[in-house]
Amino acid sequence: xxxxxxxxxxxxxxxxxxxxxxxxxxxxxxxxxxxxxxxxxxxxxxxxxxxxxxxxxxxxxxxxxxxxxxxxxxxxxxxxxxxxxxxxxxxxxxxxxxxxxxxxxxxxxxxxxxxxxxxxxxxxxxxxxxxxxxxxxxxxxxxxxxxxxxxxxxxxxxxxxxxxxxxxxxxxxxxxxxxxxxxxxxxxxxxxxxxxxxxxxxxxxxxxxxxxxxxxxxxxxxxxxxxxxxxxxxxxxxxxxxxxxxxxxxxxxxxxxxxxxxxxxxxxxxxxxxxxxxxxxxxxxxxxxxxxxxxxxxxxxxxxxxxxxxxxxxxxxxxxxxxxxxxxxxxxxxxxxxxxxxxxxxxxxxxxxxxxxxxxxxxxxxxxxxxxxxxxxxxxxxxxxxxxxxxxxxxxxxxxxxxxxxxxxxxxxxxxxxxxxxxxxxx
Numbered sequence: 001x002x003x004x005x006x007x008x009x010x011x012x013x014x015x016x017x018x019x020x021x022x023x024x025x026x027x028x029x030x031x032x033x034x035x036x037x038x039x040x041x042x043x044x045x046x047x048x049x050x051x052x053x054x055x056x057x058x059x060x061x062x063x064x065x066x067x068x069x070x071x072x073x074x075x076x077x078x079x080x081x082x083x084x085x086x087x088x089x090x091x092x093x094x095x096x097x098x099x100x101x102x103x104x105x106x107x108x109x110x111x112x113x114x115x116x117x118x119x120x121x122x123x124x125x126x127x128x129x130x131x132x133x134x135x136x137x138x139x140x141x142x143x144x145x146x147x148x149x150x151x152x153x154x155x156x157x158x159x160x161x162x163x164x165x166x167x168x169x170x171x172x173x174x175x176x177x178x179x180x181x182x183x184x185x186x187x188x189x190x191x192x193x194x195x196x197x198x199x200x201x202x203x204x205x206x207x208x209x210x211x212x213x214x215x216x217x218x219x220x221x222x223x224x225x226x227x228x229x230x231x232x233x234x235x236x237x238x239x240x241x242x243x244x245x246x247x248x249x250x251x252x253x254x255x256x257x258x259x260x261x262x263x264x265x266x267x268x269x270x271x272x273x274x275x276x277x278x279x280x281x282x283x284x285x286x287x288x289x290x291x292x293x294x295x296x297x298x299x300x301x302x303x304x305x306x307x308x309x310x311x312x313x314x315x316x317x318x319x320x321x322x323x324x325x326x327x328x329x330x331x332x333x334x335x336x337x338x339x340x341x342x343x344x345x346x347x348x349x350x351x352x353x354x355x356x357x358x359x360x361x362x363x364x365x366x367x368x369x370x371x372x373x374x375x376x377x378x379x380x381x382x383x384x385x386x387x388x389x390x391x392x393x394x395x396x397x398x399x400x401x402x403x404x405x406x407x408x409x410x411x412x413x414x415x416x417x418x419x420x421x422x423x424x425x426x427x
Contacts, residue, residue, distance in 0.1 A: 007191040007331045008323075010036070011246075014187055015323060018082040018180045021121055021216040022047075022059040022156050029177050030159045033190070033214060037161055037197055040214075044155040051226035054219060057121060059154025060088045067101070067128055068144040075138075076130050078147075082180045083319050086127035087119035091149045095142050104145075107132035108318065115319035117182065121219075156223060159214035161197055165206035171345060172232065172239030172300065173197075174289055178216035183326040185310055185317065188246025190214065192334050196242075199339060207346050208237070221289040225298060236300050238263040238345055241290045244306040245334035246326030249313070251278035254286060254304040257294035261301035262345065265396060270340045271305065273405035274333075279309070287311055305337055344396060344406045349424040351413060352391035358383065364419045382412050391425045 014032060019025040027042075034040045049056040065078035065085045078084045086106065104127040106118045112132040120127070126147055159177075175193040179186035197212050215224055225232070240263060244252075251271050255264050271278040283294075287310055293302040307330055315321040353359070361367040367379060381404065388398045395413060399406040416422040 005328065007195050007335070008326075008328045010191045010194065011183065011187040011323060011326060011331075014190065015181055015183070016082075018062060019178055019186070020060055020087050020119075020180065021057060021178050021219055022154060023061045025180070026157050026177055026216065029190075030157055030214065033159060033194060036194055037201070039163075039201075040159045040161045042157060042159050044157055045223055046155055047153040049156075049223070051219070051223040054222050056156045056219065056223060057088075058151050059156075060149065060151050062089070062147070062149040064146065064148040065089070065128070066144075066146055068146075069139075070142050072144075075134070076128050081115060081319060083115045083117050084129055085147060085149075086125065086129060087117075087180070088121050088151065089126040089147050089149055090124055090151060092126050092145055092147045095144055097142060098138055098140050101138075101143050101145065104128060105130065105135060107135045111314070111318060111320070112136075114315075117179070117317040117319075156216065156219065158216065158220050158224065160224075161212045163197070163200050163206065163210040163212070165209040167207060168209055168235060169237050170209045170211050170232075170235040170239075171342065172236045172293075172302065173210065173212040173242060174221065174239070174293070174302075175214055175242040176217040176220065176289065177214050178220070181319070182317070182321050183323050184244050184246045184308065184313070184315070184321050186243075188307075188326050188331060188334070189243040192245045192331060192338065193242045195331075195335050196338055196342075199335075200342070209235075211236075215289075217289055218292070221292040225292060229298065232300055233298070238266065239293070239300065239302045240267070240338065240341065241288050241293070241302055241304045242338070243288050243304070244308060244310050245338075246330045247307045247313070248327055248330040248333070249308045251275040251333075251337065252281060252304075252306040252309040252312075253278060254281045254290065254306070254309065255283055256290070256301055256303050257283050257296075257299070259283075261303065263301045263303040266341050266344045267303045267305050269396060269399060269406060270337055270344065274337050274340070281309060285309075305334070305341065307334060340407060343410075347406070347410045348394055348396045350391050350394055350426060351389045351417075351422045352425050353386055353389050354421055354423055359386065359421050364421075366415070366419065378412075381409075382416070385409060385412055386416070386421070389422055 067076040175189035293300040
């Protein structure tokens with residue numbers, strides 16, 4: 001089975017699990033991922049632990065929830081769709097009238113056939129989510145509301161895998177595992193990050209060390225930073241937040257806070273040569289864990305390569321963000337873009353010619369036969385490439401000057417290195 005087929009099957013397996021910031025669903029998800037990546041370490045952080053300005057919340061677990069009418073018919077049933085309950089809802093078991101129930105119902109007027117995804121992590125509350133078309137049909141009368149949940153001290157879990165390279169400088173990759181049944185906004189990032197980790201583990205050689213984490217969004221990144229910030233600031237040279245990478249509509253880019261990092265340069269280059277119509281967002285349109293990684297005083301060089309960006313597609317945070325929206329092709333395209341990004345980081349270097357003036361390509365069989373236009377174009381590209389190889393321009397910079405994809409130029413560079421016409425001055 002090839003990786004793209006695996007990713008979609010992983011997403012199908014993980015889809016029904018009820019995840020939140022904490023709880024059994026997170027552990028079940030991490031346990032599944034550990035089967036795919038045995039070196040994944042699963043960490044526990046106690047409820048009440050301090051992380052900068054935040055406190056790790058109590059652990060939440062839910063077993064069942066429903067709204068039943070006066071005849072006992074379950075008209076809203078958590079077991080049919082785990083989005084039906086507001087995340088972190090307190091337990092309840094009582095009869096109430098519609099007027100009171102309405103204050104605990106959530107629906108979308110402009111998307112009447114979608115169930116919204118709502119949470120109340122830090123404010124004690126209980127509630128249900130349902131289609132607005134269903135909500136409009138509710139009749140006055142008593143309703144039996146049941147939420148069989150508990151919220152009590154426990155642990156917050158996250159997964160971490162560190163893949164060593166030849167140097168201890170690190171590439172940092174992060175995705176989150178806290179959304180129930182969200183295909184693009186959740187599972188796409190998880191399965192692409194997993195496929196990327198397995199790809200990196202399969203390589204015989206890696207220049208850089210790779211740190212990949214699977215965390216609950218916001219509180220997870222804050223906790224992780226609170227435990228590792230000194231190391232990350234010293235070692236991380238580039239990285240990406242991986243989320244919303246499963247659909248086929250577009251590619252998107254969100255920069256680090258100040259821009260201009262290696263991650264930003266690589267993301268822009270890869271996306272330009274992957275989809276010339278990719279969408280650029282600004283830091284003011286942030287919304288995921290890049291908020292923490294690029295915060296003042298943290299300042300990690302983290303950018304985002306996405307497909308349809310969170311908050312920008314109509315299915316976002318609704319039951320419509322399902323496995324029909326995420327596709328095998330969409331996942332495959334995102335994995336390719338991230339693999340290309342890693343390849344650019346790994347292979348980028350400062351190359352210098354070993355001869356003065358233009359090298360004689362003909363005697364090395366690097367010059368084309370007369371009249372073969374395609375080979376002639378490649379030779380012109382080779383000559384132009386050599387002309388910038390003065391040891392002062394990175395290959396990524398030269399790729400931008402020549403407006404050519406890095407992965408095309410690196411093939412030429414390797415050929416020239418083999419013929420002793422170029423050397424990497426940092427080797």
